[in-house]
Amino acid sequence: xxxxxxxxxxxxxxxxxxxxxxxxxxxxxxxxxxxxxxxxxxxxxxxxxxxxxxxxxxxxxxxxxxxxxxxxxxxxxxxxxxxxxxxxxxxxxxxxxxxxxxxxxxxxxxxxxxxxxxxxxxxxxxxxxxxxxxxxxxxxxxxxxxxxxxxxxxxxxxxxxxxxxxxxxxxxxxxxxxxxxxxxxxxxxxxxxxxxxxxxxxxxxxxxxxxxxxxxxxxxxxxxxxxxxxxxxxxxxxxxxxxxxxxxxxxxxxxxxxxxxxxxxxxxxxxxxxxxxxxxxxxxxxxxxxxxxxxxxxxxxxxxxxxxxxxxxxxxxxxxxxxxxxxxxxxxxxxxxxxxx
Amino acid sequence: xxxxxxxxxxxxxxxxxxxxxxxxxxxxxxxxxxxxxxxxxxxxxxxxxxxxxxxxxxxxxxxxxxxxxxxxxxxxxxxxxxxxxxxxxxxxxxxxxxxxxxxxxxxxxxxxxxxxxxxxxxxxxxxxxxxxxxxxxxxxxxxxxxxxxxxxxxxxxxxxxxxxxxxxxxxxxxxxxxxxxxxxxxxxxxxxxxxxxxxxxxxxxxxxxxxxxxxxxxxxxxxxxxxxxxxxxxxxxxxxxxxxxxxxxxxxxxxxxxxxxxxxxxxxxxxxxxxxxxxxxxxxxxxxxxxxxxxxxxxxxxxxxxxxxxxxxxxxxxxxxxxxxxxxxxxxxxxxxxxxxxxxxxxxxxxxxxxxxxxxxxxxxx
Amino acid sequence: xxxxxxxxxxxxxxxxxxxxxxxxxxxxxxxxxxxxxxxxxxxxxxxxxxxxxxxxxxxxxxxxxxxxxxxxxx
Numbered sequence: 001x002x003x004x005x006x007x008x009x010x011x012x013x014x015x016x017x018x019x020x021x022x023x024x025x026x027x028x029x030x031x032x033x034x035x036x037x038x039x040x041x042x043x044x045x046x047x048x049x050x051x052x053x054x055x056x057x058x059x060x061x062x063x064x065x066x067x068x069x070x071x072x073x074x075x076x077x078x079x080x081x082x083x084x085x086x087x088x089x090x091x092x093x094x095x096x097x098x099x100x101x102x103x104x105x106x107x108x109x110x111x112x113x114x115x116x117x118x119x120x121x122x123x124x125x126x127x128x129x130x131x132x133x134x135x136x137x138x139x140x141x142x143x144x145x146x147x148x149x150x151x152x153x154x155x156x157x158x159x160x161x162x163x164x165x166x167x168x169x170x171x172x173x174x175x176x177x178x179x180x181x182x183x184x185x186x187x188x189x190x191x192x193x194x195x196x197x198x199x200x201x202x203x204x205x206x207x208x209x210x211x212x213x214x215x216x217x218x219x220x221x222x223x224x225x226x227x228x229x230x231x232x233x234x235x236x237x238x239x240x241x242x243x244x245x246x247x248x249x250x251x252x253x254x255x256x257x258x259x260x261x262x263x264x265x266x267x268x269x270x271x272x273x274x275x276x277x278x279x280x281x282x283x284x285x286x287x288x289x290x291x292x293x294x295x296x297x298x299x300x301x302x303x304x305x306x307x308x309x310x311x312x313x314x315x316x317x318x319x320x321x322x323x324x325x326x327x328x329x330x331x332x333x334x335x336x337x338x339x340x341x
Numbered sequence: 342x343x344x345x346x347x348x349x350x351x352x353x354x355x356x357x358x359x360x361x362x363x364x365x366x367x368x369x370x371x372x373x374x375x376x377x378x379x380x381x382x383x384x385x386x387x388x389x390x391x392x393x394x395x396x397x398x399x400x401x402x403x404x405x406x407x408x409x410x411x412x413x414x415x416x417x418x419x420x421x422x423x424x425x426x427x428x429x430x431x432x433x434x435x436x437x438x439x440x441x442x443x444x445x446x447x448x449x450x451x452x453x454x455x456x457x458x459x460x461x462x463x464x465x466x467x468x469x470x471x472x473x474x475x476x477x478x479x480x481x482x483x484x485x486x487x488x489x490x491x492x493x494x495x496x497x498x499x500x501x502x503x504x505x506x507x508x509x510x511x512x513x514x515x516x517x518x519x520x521x522x523x524x525x526x527x528x529x530x531x532x533x534x535x536x537x538x539x540x541x542x543x544x545x546x547x548x549x550x551x552x553x554x555x556x557x558x559x560x561x562x563x564x565x566x567x568x569x570x571x572x573x574x575x576x577x578x579x580x581x582x583x584x585x586x587x588x589x590x591x592x593x594x595x596x597x598x599x600x601x602x603x604x605x606x607x608x609x610x611x612x613x614x615x616x617x618x619x620x621x622x623x624x625x626x627x628x629x630x631x632x633x634x635x636x637x638x639x640x641x642x643x644x645x646x647x648x649x650x651x652x653x654x655x656x657x658x659x660x661x662x663x664x665x666x667x668x669x670x671x672x673x674x675x676x677x678x679x680x681x682x683x684x685x686x687x688x689x690x691x692x693x694x695x696x697x698x699x700x701x702x703x704x705x706x707x
Numbered sequence: 708x709x710x711x712x713x714x715x716x717x718x719x720x721x722x723x724x725x726x727x728x729x730x731x732x733x734x735x736x737x738x739x740x741x742x743x744x745x746x747x748x749x750x751x752x753x754x755x756x757x758x759x760x761x762x763x764x765x766x767x768x769x770x771x772x773x774x775x776x777x778x779x780x781x
Contacts, residue, residue: 010448020679188726197726256342260724263342264708264746265457266689323354323563325386328700342724343709344743344760353767360770430748458749460731480748487750490733538745538753564767589759591745597753600734 018227018273019332042240043163044089044223047156055158057092059083060151067189068115068146072182072200075148076115078275080122080130081205082226083152088207089222089278091162091214092154097123098132100149105140115146126205128152164240166220171309172287173245174280176209176294177202177302179230180258183272187261195264199257204276209297216293217286224278228332229271233279234317235331245317247307247329271332281309344590348562357567358390365394365574370526372662374516375533376403376690377561383699385563387570395570398525398662401515401617402533403690404480405432406660406683409614412508413438414645416477419506419637420451426469427453428462429477436684439649459491459505466495466503475637478507483535485509485626486600489607492628492635506637507627510613512536513544514624518615520552525662529573531566532558534588539604541596542586549582560588607632616684617657656683659692666696673697708751710742721746 014021031040038046045059061082068075080097087094099119103112123130181202188197206224213219221241225233230252238245254269262269276299282290287305294300317329373379379399382388388397401407417438420427427443434444434455447453452472456462459476466474478488488505495503512533519525532545537558548554555576559569569587576582586592604626613625628636653671658664666672671682678694681687686694708721708728717732721744732738735751744751 010445012444012448014444014679020677024679184726195726195728199726257725260342260722260726263345264723264726264728321384321386322349323351323385323387323390325389327384327386328698330698330700344755344757347760347764350767353764353770356770357767458731460749483747483752486734486752487731487748490731490750494733535745535747535752568763568767587763590756590763591753593753597734599736600752603734 017332019232022228023331041163041165044086045092045152045154047090047092053158055156057087057090057154057156058151059086060149061086062147062149064144064147065186066144067186068111070189070201071185073203073275074115074118075146076119077122077203078201079148079150080119080126080128081203081275083150084126084128084205084207085224085278087152087154088210089162089224090156091160091210091219091222092156093211094126094128094152094154094207096131096153097128098134098151099130100134100136102136102138102143102147102149104143104145105137107145112146122205126207160214162219162222164221164223164237167237167241167243167245167281167309168220169243169309169311170284171220171281172284172305173234173247173307173309174282174287174291174294174303174305175230175253176206176278176280176300177276178253178255178258179225179274179277180254180262180269180272182275183229184258184261186273187265195261197257197261199255199261202274202276204299206276206278206299209294209299210278212293212297213280213290217290218283219280219290220283221281222278225274227273229269229273230279231268231270231317231329232331234329235315237279237281238317239315241309242314244310244313244315245307246310246320247317248320249322250320251304251306253302253304270329284308345562348560348564350564353564354390354567357564357571361395361567361571361574362392364571364578365392367577368394368396369528369574369577370396370398371529371531371570371573372398372400372519372525372527373531373566374400374402374512375531375536376406376688376692376695377535378402378531378533378559378566379692380690380695381561381563381566383695386699387563387566390567391570395574398527398665399659399692400519400530400662401615401660402481402512402536403660403685403688403692404484404510405436405688406656406685406691407510407515407615407617408433408436408479408508408684409616410439410648410650411614411645413443414440414648415638415643416506417441417443417446418643418645419475419641420446420453422641422643424472425452426465426472426474427451427477428456428465428474429453430457430479431455432688432690433477433479435681435687437651437681437687439646459487460494463491463495463500463503466500467498470502473502473504473641475504475506475641478505478509481510481512481533481536482539482604485608486539486597486604489603492607492632493603495635496632501634504635504637504640505628507608507625508613509608509626510615511610511624511626513540513547514621515615515618517547518618518621518624519661520554522618522661527554527662528577529555529557531569531573532556532584534558534560534565534591537586537588537596538591539597539600542584542592542594544596545584549584553582555582555585557585558588558592560591617660651682654683656685656693659685666693669693708744708746710738710740710744713738713740719744719751721751
């Protein structure tokens with residue numbers, strides 16, 4: 001039973017970190033008032049029934065990343081990929097995006113154009129069109145350079161049900177590539193941390209990869225491990241489906257450079273954000289062939305089977321460590337802060 | 342990663358565990374002083390590997406956890422002053438003081454910044470000459486020399502708006518206080534590897550000398566910890582008590598003299614208030630009078646009001662090793678990292694945080 | 708962490724797993740390029756004794772052989 005963290009308090013940065021405080025905020029404030037069943041499923045996109053049994057997926061996201069230009073991308077690329085991916089995670093074919101800009105007075109025109117051009121290029125790659133937009137300018141100091149909100153709609157093929165609540169004991173858990181690249185790339189640009197690395201964000205549109213995976217076998221759930229990292233995503237899936245998940249530390253694909261930075265700062269790669277990766281929970285008989293199809297795709301080169309769904313310890317994620325012992329992998333509470341010792 | 346991955350080798354770990362299991366017959370109760378050890382033990386599931394004869398307790402080696410509420414209340418009161426920038430290590434942010442946390446005052450508009458080194462705080466002072474920058478000195482003998490270094494650099498570079506608030510504490514006196522309290526009967530102590538890198542293995546001679554207590558200094562990788570347990574098991578079975586340096590790649594007998602000298606130049610020993618242990622004589626550091634103008638406590642004399650403990654919080658018992666975190670009635674039910682009642686749940690070195698994060702696997706509790 | 712470069716004001720460029728960082732050598736003025744150091748909150752606190760490290764690992768590896776001898780003598 002969680003105590004109420006919302007009533008009478010103020011918003012903390014931790015409420016936006018994607019971890020348990022964010023979940024508390026949603027559970028104790030937002031869904032008290034927003035009660036549509038499509039929202040209450042809490043998947044990456046809402047699935048809505050239209051006329052003649054057609055179904056669309058609809059999602060929205062806001063992008064407030066700082067710095068707005070980082071190795072491997074920019075806030076615009078992030079915005080397009082993030083929304084495209086949320087639609088792909090429910091199995092929809094992404095079609096149309098909207099883009100709303102909140103710009104701080106004084107923001108350089110040349111930077112804005114660079115970001116918009118980046119969004120255009122990424123939309124072309126993903127095969128989506130930006131069809132609606134909005135622009136607001138606020139006083140200097142009222143926004144951190146640029147915030148972007150995108151909403152997206154996609155079309156769901158008939159009969160396809162992919163949702164966080166469909167994981168079943170025996171299913172196999174697959175991750176599409178190396179973990180933690182994006183978060184570390186962003187952190188390397190933050191002044192306070194003063195470290196450098198050659199890591200680039202993995203920001204990428206995954207709808208093409210997902211389409212190939214759907215053709216290769218039975219997928220039960222998909223999710224992209226963004227804020228809060230793989231650990232948070234796996235916990236969400238375990239809770240939504242009321243199953244346990246077991247993963248093997250030795251099988252997690254993580255670059256040396258990510259290990260190095262995490263070691264340096266006392267961080268755990270399981271909690272570091274990704275922007276071009278997905279977690280798939282798939283039927284066990286087809287796991288190997290789905291994984292092979294993923295490895296053949298540009299955005300799935302380092303695909304790894306990392307674990308399975310089990311009946312024991314429902315709603316908990318357990319990891320077999322490098323030493324063969326087991327430990328819980330919990331959801332992040334707030335922001336992961338580099339430790340003292 | 343060289344000199345790190347090798348000390349995580351599963352095969353070598355297995356051999357150490359076999360050795361421990363083969364030799365261990367007498368019940369042994371070991372305390373790891375340092376919160377960093379507690380975390381490593383839980384993160385790698387080391388307790389699962391040990392025979393039932395070996396019991397592990399965590400000690401007060403979490404600098405954030407042992408900081409008294411009054412000191413944190415002072416820092417929070419300071420943060421609310423105009424023209425003040427508080428620089429702190431990340432852990433302190435979420436710790437609940439008597440009425441608020443640094444994170445809360447930050448959300449109310451106070452300028453509280455997370456730094457990873459005291460030199461970062463010095464840079465902030467240089468960049469903000471019109472403000473006062475106070476670094477919150479929380480930490481044991483590993484951190485105190487870095488604060489000393491920053492104070493010396495501030496002097497050398499003529500940075501007049503940099504101050505240190507010392508809540509630094511010393512580990513041998515705390516260990517002695519635990520033994521004197523006699524609440525837990527211990528068979529051995531795993532000594533803190535990085536503190537001892539500074540103070541030297543000889544600083545622990547009083548344990549076998551005065552208390553017949555074996556002590557093994559350990560590093561922080563799983564093989565380091567298993568190896569220390571192995572040596573303590575051997576000593577326990579043989580009835581020997583010595584100081585053993587099992588972290589020879591970092592720890593010398595005399596420690597780091599440069600760091601000790603710097604620490605002694607800037608700080609002098611004073612009594613200190615420890616959460617869980619109360620006031621312990623000669624167990625803390627304060628800035629010497631020569632550095633009074635860098636001493637936040639002297640320059641910014643503020644009374645934060647009487648300190649208040651949260652009802653039901655058992656952090657003190659956890660820190661003294663008389664209670665394991667899952668034994669606290671608030672653990673997980675009310676007190677979680679997102680909503681901490683006490684510092685042990687929110688600090689990266691905190692025992693409660695380690696148990697919560699890596700926990701006992703459901704269905705496999707011993 | 709491995710020291711790649713040292714500059715005049717006692718700061719070193721260190722590297723681990725391909726990531727780089729600047730830390731202070733104020734507490735380990737004897738450190739040289741090519742040394743490994745133990746780092747705590749942005750300061751090197753000791754120069755890693757590589758021979759000791761190798762010796763320790765050797766001892767662990769020898770445990771199995773020692774155990775077998777012990778077993779044989781029981």
